[in-house]
Each structure stands twice: as C-alpha cells, then as structure tokens.
Amino acid sequence: MFMSELTIQFGQLVRKYRKEINMSQEQLALLCNIDRSYLGRIERGEVNPTLEKIYELSKVLGISPQNLLP
Template sequence: MFMSELTIQFGQLVRKYRKEKNMSQEQLALLCNIDRSYLGRIERGEVNPTLEKIYEIARALDIKSKDLLPNTI
C-alpha cells in the first residue's frame, strides 16, 4: 500500500501531540468519535483523514489544526 510522505508526517504529528498530552489512542479516538483502529491507521500514515477529522483531532488535542499539518514549504 502506497503511503504519501504527507500522510506519514501528519500521522507522526498526531502521535507526537497525543503522547505529549499523555493520551492513549483509545482516549483520543473517543474524543474524536472515531474507532481506535482508524486512529492507529492515521498515526501510521495508512489513511488520509478528511478535513473534518483533522479539525476534530486538533480540537480533541487542544491545538490548532495547522499544527498537525507538515511543514513542507
């Protein structure tokens, strides 16, 4: 399965902020109303989440959505 560098970097940022907040995948998934396995796939860069999910994840982590976007410029 092809994973783009952007989705991998996005997932790494989600994991970084989740761990900084001392949250489990289960806790974050519940706050975002998504399945824990789907959150794991996001963190591994296996799926490309919708813009709505990006905002929900950022809200649940109490960060700005732009903080989850890889700095590619």
C-alpha cells in the same frame, strides 16, 4: 499499500501531540468519535483523514489544525 510522505508526517504529528498530553489512542479515538484502529492507521500514515477529522483531532488535542500539517 501506498503511503504518501504527507500522510506519514501528519500521522507522526498526531502521535507526537497525543503523547505530549499523555493520552492513549483509545481515549483520543473516543473523544473524536472514531475507531481506535482507524486512529492507529492515521498515526501510521496509512489513511488520509478528512478535513473534518483533522479539525476534530486538533480540537481534542488542544492545538490549531495548522500544527498537524507538515
């Protein structure tokens, strides 16, 4: 599967901010109304999330959407 550098870096940032607030993948996925396995794929850079998901992730993580963009 092709993974772009951008999606990999995005996923790394999601993981970084999630861990900073001591939140599990399961908790974040639940609060964002997405499947935990999909969140795992986001964090590994395997999928390209929609703009709506980026905003939802940033809202739950308590950061600005810009913080998730490399």
